[in-house]
Amino acid sequence: MADLHSTFTEFDDIIKLSSKKKETLRTSRNSIRTDIEKYFEEKREKHTVSFKGQGSFMMHTTIQPLSKEYDVDDGVYIFGKEEDRPTPQTAHNWIYDAVKNRTSSESLDKNTCIRVIYKSDYHVDLPIYYKVEKSDNENTLDDEVPEIAHLSKGWIQSDPYAFKKWFDDQSKGKSQLKRIVRYLKAWSDKKQNDNAKLIFPSGMIFTILASNYYVENDRDDLSLLETLKKIQSNIDDIRFEFINYECYRPTVDKNENLLDKYSSETTKNNFLNALDSFINSGDQAIELESKKDACSKWQKHLGDRFPCLSIKEEKSNSSARVFTTPDQVSFDNKSAK
Incomplete structure (x- = not known):
């Protein structure tokens, strides 16, 4: 893998x-x-x-x-x-x-x-x-x-400020959690940069979701994937039964469901479908032998800044596609799901 x-x-x-x-x-x-x-x-x-x-x-x-x-x-x-x-x-x-x-x-x-x-x-x-x-x-x-x-x-x-203190407590000794939050924000930033009409949840919501459903792992790719899956299983009321599309503040006002602002049918479906696509690509990436091919799966969702060009395959006889230019990266990504 x-x-x-x-x-x-x-x-x-x-x-x-x-x-x-x-x-x-x-x-x-x-x-x-x-x-x-x-x-x-x-x-x-x-x-x-x-x-x-x-x-x-x-x-x-x-x-x-x-x-x-x-x-x-x-x-x-x-x-x-x-x-x-x-x-x-x-x-x-x-x-x-x-x-x-x-x-x-x-x-x-x-x-x-x-x-x-x-x-x-x-x-x-x-x-x-x-x-x-x-x-x-x-x-x-x-x-x-x-x-x-x-x-x-x-x-x-x-x-x-109370929210900052809450997150400080959640992330104490967990530098990986802060990276997971930044990865989620980069994903959201890329999606909305691609489509100006697309509305994604706020950075605060991603911070809360990442903190509530964080799955620690020695590898960031596995931690991100498992955290995404846990988020999905707790908020995706389209694909899971007995689930509510909710994200509550951990501080004042604790009764405010922050996802209400993003609950119109189009906005919610766009977000949850993008989340599902992200997870599917992550699953595929984890199973691939070629790091370059796996990278293209993640890069589709995280953007051209995700550094596929620096990857060197461990096996010299790898049949992976060779990435030479950003344009080729973009072309290869069309097959990523």
């Missing part, structure tokens, strides 16, 4: 953020924090501000998207008395005013955040939270559930 563990770890090195890119994103994030701190020091006497990084950047599961546009999420936490709580729009206005001159691109006021756009290839999203100031003036971010300034829903409970 073809063992492509080393090919998968090479792929992970290709898709994950480099140390240089991480430092660039961190520097931009910190500059924005300085702008906001200065604004509150000068213009907001009744409020203080703090920050908590959140999202895939902080969980180390960010991938290099095919679109080349990265994103960083940095939570802005405003502390003040209950009677001094601003409206969500006012809170958005404060943060917008604080960062509007950070870059030459105009910042965006979105429903759940302020977005600061860097032309080089990334943006920083700033969701805004409010926490009631404690009487002892010891404001913390780790006790009560904060409320996010949602322009259409008002102030609602939301705690992405």
Whole structure:
């Protein structure tokens, strides 16, 4: 059977953020924090501000998207008395005013955040939270559930930092799990890059599904395949009886089925059919003797970045197809199922 563990770890090195890119994103994030701190020091006497990084950047599961546009999420936490709580729009206005001159691109006021756009290839999203100031003036971010300034829903409970802590616990000592999450995101990114109309579940959903149904193995190809199968057997209500198409948050709001947003007949069928196809190709890849032929099966779903060209067959008399150019890779993949 073809063992492509080393090919998968090479792929992970290709898709994950480099140390240089991480430092660039961190520097931009910190500059924005300085702008906001200065604004509150000068213009907001009744409020203080703090920050908590959140999202895939902080969980180390960010991938290099095919679109080349990265994103960083940095939570802005405003502390003040209950009677001094601003409206969500006012809170958005404060943060917008604080960062509007950070870059030459105009910042965006979105429903759940302020977005600061860097032309080089990334943006920083700033969701805004409010926490009631404690009487002892010891404001913390780790006790009560904060409320996010949602322009259409008002102030609602939301705690992405708690989600980060949950994933930190799930992935502690499991570097393979983080790689599995990145592989799933790369699969989703490739599918949606191929078809702009295709809607796949969010990175948060893939993170939850991978964590809930992770199957450890010494080989990443086997771990990914068995994790995919376990995910399928727990959410695919088309192919399995007595199964619900569900993925619940492990933190606030625990009653929210995140897959509801992706439950229209077309969206759900596209996703579950793609999942089934991914699994079928993985099964075929595992059974093949030729690593190059096996690689073409995985590459169909993970894209041309999956490094088939670097594979060398162990047997000199292998009858495997020889991959010489990306075009030939694409042509050979037409036979992959």
